[in-house]
Amino acid sequence: MTDVTTEEVMAxxxxxxxxxxxxxxxxLGTGDxxxxxxxxxxxxxxxxAIERGSDFSLQYGTLFDPDVAxxxxxxxxxxxxxxxxxxxxxxxxxxxxxxxxxxxxxFISGAQIDRFGNLNSVRIGRGELPDVRLTGPIAQADHAVFxxxxxxxxxxxxxxxxxxxxxxxxxxxxxxxxxxxxxxLPGGGPAKVITDKAVLGFDPETKGMRLESVHPGxxxxxxVDATGFELxxxxxxxxxxxxxxxxxxxxxxxxxxxxxxxxxxxx
Amino acid sequence: xxxxxxxLADAVSLIExxxxxxxxxxxxxxxxxxxxxxxxxxxxxxxxxxxxxxGPDFDLLVGAxxxxxxxxxxxxxxxxxxxxxxxxxxxxxxxxxxxxSEISALDMFRAGSIGLPFIASxxxxxxxxxxxxxxxxxxxxxxxxxxxxAVQAVNPDVAIVHMHAADRHGNVQLDDQHWPxxxxxxxxxxxxxxxxxxxxxxxxxxxxRARPEHTILPRDAVTCVVEAPYGAYPCACxxxxxxxxxxxxxxxxxxxxxxxxxxxxxxxxxxVADHTAFLERVGLDxxxxxxxxxxxx
Numbered sequence: 001m002t003d004v005t006t007e008e009v010m011a012x013x014x015x016x017x018x019x020x021x022x023x024x025x026x027x028l029g030t031g032d033x034x035x036x037x038x039x040x041x042x043x044x045x046x047x048x049a050i051e052r053g054s055d056f057s058l059q060y061g062t063l064f065d066p067d068v069a070x071x072x073x074x075x076x077x078x079x080x081x082x083x084x085x086x087x088x089x090x091x092x093x094x095x096x097x098x099x100x101x102x103x104x105x106x107f108i109s110g111a112q113i114d115r116f117g118n119l120n121s122v123r124i125g126r127g128e129l130p131d132v133r134l135t136g137p138i139a140q141a142d143h144a145v146f147x148x149x150x151x152x153x154x155x156x157x158x159x160x161x162x163x164x165x166x167x168x169x170x171x172x173x174x175x176x177x178x179x180x181x182x183x184x185l186p187g188g189g190p191a192k193v194i195t196d197k198a199v200l201g202f203d204p205e206t207k208g209m210r211l212e213s214v215h216p217g218x219x220x221x222x223x224v225d226a227t228g229f230e231l232x233x234x235x236x237x238x239x240x241x242x243x244x245x246x247x248x249x250x251x252x253x254x255x256x257x258x259x260x261x262x263x264x265x266x267x
Numbered sequence: 268x269x270x271x272x273x274x275l276a277d278a279v280s281l282i283e284x285x286x287x288x289x290x291x292x293x294x295x296x297x298x299x300x301x302x303x304x305x306x307x308x309x310x311x312x313x314x315x316x317x318x319x320x321x322g323p324d325f326d327l328l329v330g331a332x333x334x335x336x337x338x339x340x341x342x343x344x345x346x347x348x349x350x351x352x353x354x355x356x357x358x359x360x361x362x363x364x365x366x367x368s369e370i371s372a373l374d375m376f377r378a379g380s381i382g383l384p385f386i387a388s389x390x391x392x393x394x395x396x397x398x399x400x401x402x403x404x405x406x407x408x409x410x411x412x413x414x415x416x417a418v419q420a421v422n423p424d425v426a427i428v429h430m431h432a433a434d435r436h437g438n439v440q441l442d443d444q445h446w447p448x449x450x451x452x453x454x455x456x457x458x459x460x461x462x463x464x465x466x467x468x469x470x471x472x473x474x475x476r477a478r479p480e481h482t483i484l485p486r487d488a489v490t491c492v493v494e495a496p497y498g499a500y501p502c503a504c505x506x507x508x509x510x511x512x513x514x515x516x517x518x519x520x521x522x523x524x525x526x527x528x529x530x531x532x533x534x535x536x537x538x539v540a541d542h543t544a545f546l547e548r549v550g551l552d553x554x555x556x557x558x559x560x561x562x563x564x
Contacts, residue, residue, distance in 0.1 A: 062447045076509035077296055078559045090450035091293075092377065095370045099388055122366060122395075123357075133357035133364070135343040135350075137396055138320070141368035145389055169366070171393035183393045184413055 004243055006196050007036060007262040008251055009215050012243040013199050014045035014151060015052075017192055018105065022049070023057045025098070025106040025147070027139065028080075034109075037153045040261035041194075042107040043068055047255040048247060059103075062094045063087070071260060095139070098146035101186060106147040108140045109154055112165045115209050115229045116179075117152065117172025117190035117202060119144065120165035137169040144170035149191040156195035161227040173207035198223045199240055200231075208232045213240040271437035273491045275542055278463045279305040281490070282425050285313040285335070289376070289421070289459060290324050291428035291452035292502060294345045295510045298324035299429035299465050301498040301542045307331040308536055317423055319372035319451050323502065323515060326350035329362060330528055331536075338365040338400065340372040344519050346512070351522040365400040371418045373451060375402060378420035379458030385417040392416055426459025428452040429499050430483065431507070433466045434474070437489035440481040445505055449483070456484045465495040467507060495542050497554055508557040514549075 018024075026042045043058075047068055050056045060066055066085035073079055097103060110119035111134050121140060125131030143150055154160055172190045173179055180189055189207075193200040199213045210232035214223055216239060224231055243251070256262055279302060282288060288306075292298030303324050306314075311333045316325055318339040325342045328334050330352030337357075342350045356362040367375070374386040387406050397403040397416065406417040430452070433439040439456070441449055456462050464484065469492065475482065497504075501514035521531040539545045546554065 074509070077503035077505050078509050081506050088447050091448045092373060092450055092454070094447075095373060099370065099390070129360050130358055133349070133354040136339065136341040137366055137368045137391075137394070138341045139369040141340075141391060141394055141396060142370045144394075145392060168393070168395045174393055180393070184389065185392055186389050 004216070004248065005262065006215060007041060008243050008248065009240055010153070010194050010196065011041045011044040011251065011262065012048065012247050013240055014041060014153070014194055015048035016241070017151065018046070018049040018054055018056065020053070021055045022046070022104045023059065023097075023102050025059045025103055025143065027107070028061050033155070036262060037109055038107065041153055042151075043071070044251055044255050044261050048250060051250055059094070059097065062089050062091055064089065068255070095142065098142050101146065101148070103143070103147040105149050105151060106143040107151050107153055108143050108170060109152060110140065110170060112160060112162050113152060113154060113172075113193065114162055114165045116174060116176050116207055117193065117209060118165050118168045118174065119152065119170040119172065120167045122167040122169045124166055126166050140170045144172065144187070144189075145185055146187045148188045150187070150189065152190050152193040154193065154195050156197040156223065156226045158226055158228045161229065163229045173202065176207040177205070179207070197226060201234070203232050206232075210234050211237050213238045215240045216242060270435045271486060271489060271491045272435045272469060273493060275301060275305045275465070275493045275495060276309070278302070278491045278493050279309055281461055281463065282306065282311055282314070284311055286424035287315040287317060287421070289317040289423035289426040289455050290321070291426070291455045292318075292322070292324060292499070293320045293448050293451065294322050294341070294343070295515065296448065296503050297429050297452070297499045297505065298322060298502045299427045299498060300324060300500060300502055301495040301545070302427045302429075302463065302465055302493075303327055304536045304545060305542070306333055307532065317375075317421060319367070319376065319455075320369060322350070323518060326352045326522065329353045329356045330522060331532060334362050336363045336365060338367065338402070340367040340369045344515065347516060347519040351519070352528065365402070366396040367400065368396065371396070371403060371416070373454065374418040375421040376451065376454040376458045378418065379422045380454040381457075383420055385419045387415040387417050390416050390418065420458075422458055422460050424460050426455050426462045427465070428456045428462070429465045429495070429504070431467050431505070432470045432474070433464060433492040434470060434472050435492070436472070437464070437486035437492050438475050438482050439464050439466065439484040439489060439492065440475060440478070441483050442505060442507070443481065449505070453483050457488050459490070461490040462488060463491055463493065464489050465493045465498040467496055467498065467504065469494040497546055498542070500549065500554070500557070506559060508559060511553060511557050514553070
């Protein structure tokens, strides 16, 4: 099959990270690329895992196991209230699922990420006053502490991949090595960073971010250039696996036939 | 039983300058916007705003110069971008921002609503958030000697939430299949030292007593109730109406520029005497356009 899109490559790469039993959390992000990254890619990836036979319990905010085949036209209240699902729990319970340690995987992002996978969605600039005030820590701070594994989905740009984040709103591996264990953070931290250029992981010993594969048509040099810190290299940096014909058929004919999840217009 | 039904102006006059004011709602959902406009109309100053997931409510109050401290997990205009008044005020130092995650923000209300001094857990460990917020500290567990984060309870001077219905005595109800995110507002309402509830409609005692299981705030937890139909507009209100993205988009554009922002406030807030006049200015066509026409769930 031809004309594989970057978003399809990202979604399939993410789906290959999932195991036989998962409880995943998808936020209800809105707005163009933010929607594709926060909702579209995790939704497609988890549906592919389900088609492979994974027992994947999906939580969209306070909804459990909604009918993804009929994702609502808008995220407005009346449409969301009518989204068929198995459970609609109070928001306190929804957040307690993190704290209870039940979240095996979650999907987060931010304005900045550093070599240890720490994320910032609070402010740009380290002075007394921010140069740019961003939205705030929201629930990403909670995913980062409590989820067994987080998957970070980001545009690969130098201003995003920085030497040191200006504010740690969602901790990754802190200062590296056994930092999370020393602090007693219950969750496992970032497992993979999936961008529009590459798949990255973390060195098991130092916990520094390392390049694992580059997407079709992208060179290692391009990834290095788009990264504002010294990237570690896996022993064998490969090409990101192309989606199989079966996976593309699943995405285009069953999971996302309208393109709502992976092709939302970019403003 | 005394009536707790009052006017929006009288309810908002309970708020003193410099006090802590918790505001309910979530992103573009069910913020008590009619009360927000009235706070601006009455020119309140130096408020310490507290929320768990905030949007146009906080941005308007900050843009109108009503706030000194903002404490919440998020301020943004979902689908449009950063909250521009909030951004300007934070970047200039006009407001102090005290950060939260969603869990810690909810914890301060949960603790305040059930009489706990604080809630301890691993929330926010390893982040820079606690350093911004005196309500977040560390505590050592008496059981295993390990450190945890303590989120202090809040009992705001005034809590304001928008709900579906109430009787005149202040028994506040939500529709049958109410959106479960609304439990955050129940915590906020129960936590208030004084609690103002605006509702879509005041109903009879009989209507409330016919379905008492829908009462989310009994009158003991409520200081006053105000009938404010479309009181969350332009935000959404569960199955009753969705958000007006055109209005929110117009506000978002205006909020990028001080002169246009002043025009917005002059037109939509200071230029109307009260909530009824506001609704008349919005117009029946726009109100009906956001109404769902599908019945209340």
